[in-house]
Amino acid sequence: MKLTGNTIVITGGTSGIGRELVGRLLERGNAVITCGRRKDRLDELKAAHPALSTYVCDVTDENQRKEFAARVASAHPAANVLVNNAGIQLKMELTRPADLAAVRREVETNLIAPVHFAMLFTPLLAKKDGAAIVNISSGLAFSPIAFMPIYCATKAAIHSLSLSLRRQTRDMGIKVYEIAPPSVDSELGHERWTKEQTSHGGMPVAEFVKGMLAALEADIAETGIGQAEGMREKREALFDAMNH
Template identity: 45%
Template sequence: MRTTRNTILVTGGTSGIGLGLALRLHQAGNKVVVAGRREELLDQIAAEHEGIDTLVLDVADPTSITNAQETLSRTHPKLNVLVNNAGIMLAEDLLGPDALPVAEATVTTNLLGPIRMSAAFIPLLARQREAAIVNVTSGLAFVPLPVTPTYSATKAALHSYTESLRVQLADTSIQVIELVPPAVRTALMGQQDDDRAMPLAEFLTEVMSILDTQPEAGQVLVDNVRFLRFAEANGTYDQVLAQLAQY
């Protein structure tokens, strides 16, 4: 994926990794559309960052996705990159009364969301000479965080889906990329001040460097996520799982 001269849609772009990535891509010379559920935050982002466009989008709502595709096909017909970043991460007590509703909401947002987004936007992306779908998974796709079992499961499923999507789109103009963050200092799980998490700015800098130097990469791995990504291959899976169980 080239890192400039694109038209890029970033879902879940009002905070954290989504907003940070959107701003870095905007600074690199791309036309960026930031999408999210909260219109007031979108208005603030547009006011503070000249040239960024915004779109109200709830990836848990199929109608919202359809409306977004119809709008952007008209307003941004050169859209060639979709970043599926929107997601929720909630602690779960699997013995508690709220376990099932939390799990269902997590699956709807984190797994059905990017699947529906991809289905909606592949026809538009396929018309472009160079295009990409970037699915944001997690290091927890490879070793789960026991306190967030459904989040971890959805990221594992999205990893698998991304692998198959890459194979099926191999003969199109659409490159399929998996971005695999470690724990990053964002508000996703109240980690903004957690010393165990990677500073957001450092994460974004490393991601942009990988995209710049490895434009054909199918998977973007910063150094801090490798202990999760390769735990099973390295024979450290049980040790890492036990470590995550202490969170």
């Protein structure tokens, strides 16, 4: 995938991976459009990068997703790349009384929004030079951590979705890439941090994004980075061994 001269839509640019991607992709001569819920963060980003286009959009809201896609189509008709990045990560105890609102919020953010955005953006991206959709899954797509069961299930679904979307868009000239991050030191899951905690550790965001951009530039359809490297292959080898 070429990484210059694109018009790139990134969901969730207000922190972590999305924010770093915004800076690095602007630097490489791309037009960049991003969204998020926090207007103060978007305004801060815009002040730091005047060329950036920002929109407030809560990706859990179907109408806001449609409105965002429509605004991109009319104000940025050259858009040729979509990065489905926005995500949340909730701790959830499946043996306690159900908090279905939280389950729905996590599934809507991490899975339904990328599905809907794929549907909304494919007509705009189709047949454009360098057209691509980049989905951010996780190493946890291939082996879940039990205390965040819904998160891991949504990421396994993003992996599956990426395989199907790649097949469905191949005649439209849209390439589909999947990036599986390891633990990355962003704000993900900050809702459950203690007062003293300012980070959950993991790979520095800048190092992760450097690896991600290198994988995209090398045109690799599916890449696990850091500890997520080879996780899919290891799981498949285990399955083969057990079913030999």
